[in-house]
Amino acid sequence: MSDLETLAAEAYVYGFPMVFNLDEVGRFTRKGMGSLPASPFNRFSHATGLAGPKDTFVSVNNDTVYSIAQVDLSGGPLLLHVPDAAGRYYVLQFVDAWTNNFAYVGRRATGTAAGSYLLTGPGWSGEIPAGVTRITAPTAVATIVGRWACDGPGDLPAVRTLQQATTLEPLDPDTPPPAGLPPLHDRVDGAELLFFEKLRTWIRAFPPSAADRTYQERFAPLGLLDETTPYAAASAEMTRALTAGYREGRERVEYATTHSDSPEQNGWKLTYGAFDYNLDFFETGTLNTPRWVIADRDTARIVRAASARAGLWGNHAYEAAYAMTWNDSDGQPLDGTQSYTLTFTAPPPVDAFWSITMYDLPDYYLIANPIDRYSIGDRTPDLHHDPDGSLTLRLQPQRPTDPEVAANWLPTPPGRFRPILRMYQPRPAVFDGTYTLPPITRVARRKP
Structure with missing residues (x-):
């Protein structure tokens, strides 16, 4: 591979989690998914039953009833209210644009009593209402993945009551409408170039941690740091490099899903560390200890990509442990x-x-x-x-x-x-x- 092709493959692995994730964020706001109707930013979509074959989402669970909200904090903070769940297992998992799990609310993390939380975007400063816990999101767009334990059809009405009492509302009633995902250039053709156009656009809108911002400077020769798209009129050399890098990067991610360094036990991959790649953002309910953090950033990046591919929006193992x-x-x-x-x-x-x-x-x-x-x-x-x-x-x-x-x-x-x-x-x-x-x-x- 040429130097540009090698760089493009590295960029694919680096950017795949965010591109894959934000594609799903957009789908949930426009089309919904099976049991989850479409819902605009800053409003929960509540499933009416357990997931099934119509819920075409990677590794969707069949254990809990989902309540999912795509949030956009560009206009200001949101107030989240959760009801008293009376001991029932539930979790609200907070995921940023890069798929970092940065907070948890629920039975393990905060108990099952009623509570109120202020979800703020990066850099926000203001007064926090009394009795409210602040949660700072690393990126302006994020996802709340809610899961409610359900013991069968007879338990659904009780779950539905809890869902309806789980609400989001702007802190300021005069908050402007959410901006949502920034639009892409409409003249970039082909899946390969479109991937890099998404990555270029969304890197600018949702910058990662400081350490990753330094790392992504290496991708400047690919045009990923350009203010305007270079892909609508890319040279033949650049198109070849990006296409080859896209395919090689995709193969690396697919390989990593089945050939990780996770320990094995009787044929099972103990993927308990699959969501430990968040190294920078620890809010309510997270555990920032060496046991739950991948220290090496290069390792964390490939783990993040494989985890998004095989189990997007999965929890840390201290919340729910996965073996596959x-x-x-x-x-x-x-x-x-x-x-x-x-x-x-x-x-x-x-x-x-x-x-x-x-x-x-x-x-x-x-x-x-x-x-x-x-x-x-x-x-x-x-x-x-x-x-x-x-x-x-x-x-x-x-x-x-x-x-x-x-x-x-x-x-x-x-x-x-x-x-x-x-x-x-x-x-x-x-x-x-x-x-x-x-x-x-x-x-x-x-x-x-």
Whole structure:
């Protein structure tokens, strides 16, 4: 690769999280997503049920009912009010434009009593109302990802009541309308050049931390720091370099999703550090300790890109720990042409709840199945436990004929798939090795 191509590949890895993220931010304000109707900036969109196949979002969870708000603080601060959840698990996760998780409100972080918070943009100075906790966003545009525990259809009315009592409003009633995402040049053609145009535009609108601002100066030869677009009339040499760099960078990100340095346990990638790349912004509910921060910034950047690709808007592990696998106990790719078992001799140690959720490849989406079951966990009714208390799940595309096996059936897509184990409010045993995740084992085919 030429020097320009190499630089463009580095820029892709660096900028992919923000571009991917803000594309989703724009989609949520214009079109919504499945169970979440479109909602303008600074207003919550509340889902009316658990996510399913129509919710085309990377690694969307099937455990909680979502309340999501895209916020724009360019016009001034917003007042956030949360109701008394009476002990119910919930979390409001605050994500900046670069996908940094910079604050949490909810049962683990702040308790479940009613509360009020002032969400302010970078550089704001003003008077904070009495009884209100300030949360400063690193970028003017950010996302609040709300998740409400729900114990089934009968619990939905109670969740709906809590959602409706979760509100955003301007601190100043005369706040001007939100500016939203800055427009792109309308004459940049092709996915590759358009990616770099988005990155150039959004870098200027939502600058990163000081350390990353120094780092991104290296991309000046690509035109990423130009005030006006160089991509509407890019030279043939620049177009070739950006196109090659885009493709190489994309391959690096895809590779990193399955070849991370995360420890492995019985075939599972323990991706507990997948969202530890925030090194600069720690507000309410975050833990700024060496255990939860990737010290090396180069490592943090590739981890950030892979995490956005495979699990955008995921939590830090101290809020919800994630483990995922692409392979069975023999190291073979998980495939819907096979049948598998997963046996928990003891349930994952959590203070909230746990689940296994099934996703297809390469999109990491939920896939429709005959029983509309996309996850199994400790809240799934009528599971069959063995006499010793263990729980054996069956993973395959077709319904098992044995009723006891069918009770524990998690349908898989017909092709390649990847499950995620989620542990909400995990206990220390999850991290210190005391608890071991069981392998996914292929069921031997019977001889005819």
